[in-house]
Amino acid sequence: MKKYLLFLLGLLTVSCSNDNFSEQKNIESKIVVESWIEEGDYANVLLSSSIPVTDGIDSTNVLNHVIRSAKITISDGEHSEVLRVKNDKNRIPPFVYFGSTLMGQAGKEYTMKIEYLNRVIEATTTIPKSVQLKSAEYIKKNATDTTGYVFVKFDDPVSEKNYYQIATKVEGEEPIFVPSFYGNLDDKNFKSSAIEMQINRGILLFPKTKFTPNFTDGDLIHVKLRTQTKESLDFWNSWQNEIVNAKNPIYPSNTSLKSNIKGGIGIWAGYGQSNIILQTSSKKQSRFE
Structure with a gap:
């Protein structure tokens, strides 16, 4: 397996107690979301729980924080789709939620609803018109x-x-x-x-x-x-500033990254x-x- 670590692992280094992934520990941690839908393509969502700054960052620890049992629903206001999850061995974490019926269209607004344990995470985005x-x-x-x-x-x-x-x-x-x-x-x-x-x-x-x-x-x-x-x-831009300040994408200097995720941290982006x-x-x- 290629040892890739995704951008948003930097978001995972928040102050919380060690997370053994029990329901109680998940309540104390944050849900980290990296998600997008592009014009002419389908939604992709990556989910993790936050990794404490006291824990080491390696492929094994990252896998321990992957969330692969959430229900994720994408809607354009008229139609909706529940995403499926697949194993992509080229990535760490290797699990990606993906759509296959609701294709992104310019000008439309898309909502995302994530249901996991007793938590509900929501976000809204719009796909702007493409420029060639x-x-x-x-x-x-x-x-x-x-x-x-x-x-x-x-x-x-x-x-x-x-x-x-x-x-x-x-x-x-x-x-x-x-x-x-x-x-x-x-x-x-x-x-x-x-x-x-x-x-x-x-x-x-x-x-x-x-x-x-x-x-x-x-x-x-x-x-x-x-x-x-x-x-x-x-x-x-806030993510880039963290990299510049900390000079390390895994350990940003603080957790003040901008986010449009309600109930979690990260991004739901239309492109x-x-x-x-x-x-x-x-x-x-x-x-x-």
């Missing part, structure tokens, strides 16, 4: 370099208010899209509607080796431009999406448009 990526390029400072960064272009609609997130996934190395470092954007800060910017690799896991923000020759990179809500932007697949090459820059 125009191009993505792999750029190296010098021709002899073996690493580089991604340079993206897109047009911000002048008549619309948009918040963005740029995320990447390296094929064979990352099981999910990782928000790029400083890749959460508010269009109020744009000087032009024609956006051109460098993207650095974001942090997915507790690194066993020194983290570098670069991509590497030979990488097959999935590049995604997401439109998101202001609540989602605020969450990811518009546009994707480009980029094959890097050691001989020349490559672009798939």
Whole structure:
């Protein structure tokens, strides 16, 4: 099993007594939610209970805090779906709740209700209209370099208010899209509607080796431009600030992360999406448009 640790493990380090996962201990802990629904795709939810700061963070301890017996209902106000759970061995925790009938549509509002033991956790989000990526390029400072960064272009609609997130996934190395470092954007800060910017690799896991923000020759990179809500932007900006302050994604400096989860902590996010697949090459820059 690949030893991946998800972003929101940083949220798990809250002050509470040791959690042996009995009902009493779960009452004392918090429910950690990482959940999203994208335009043209179905809902995904990851559930855990909070891990005390006094406990060690390793794959065994993470598995002990996974919640896989909750009832999760997603609704768009007209139709609803109870999510199923599957085992994804590429992830830790490896259990993902997923939808298969209620597909995300731009402009719609989606509610999530989680029922677990005697607890009810709720959240609401909206999927913004997607904005298309125009191009993505792999750029190296010098021709002899073996690493580089991604340079993206897109047009911000002048008549619309948009918040963005740029995320990447390296094929064979990352099981999910990782928000790029400083890749959460508010269009109020744009000087032009024609956006051109460098993207650095974001942090997915507790690194066993020194983290570098670069991509590497030979990488097959999935590049995604997401439109998101202001609540989602605020969450990811606060998460990024925790990483910067603590310099470690597993132990954030405090637990003041923004959240739109009622009865728990984390995020329920609706995203518009546009994707480009980029094959890097050691001989020349490559672009798939």
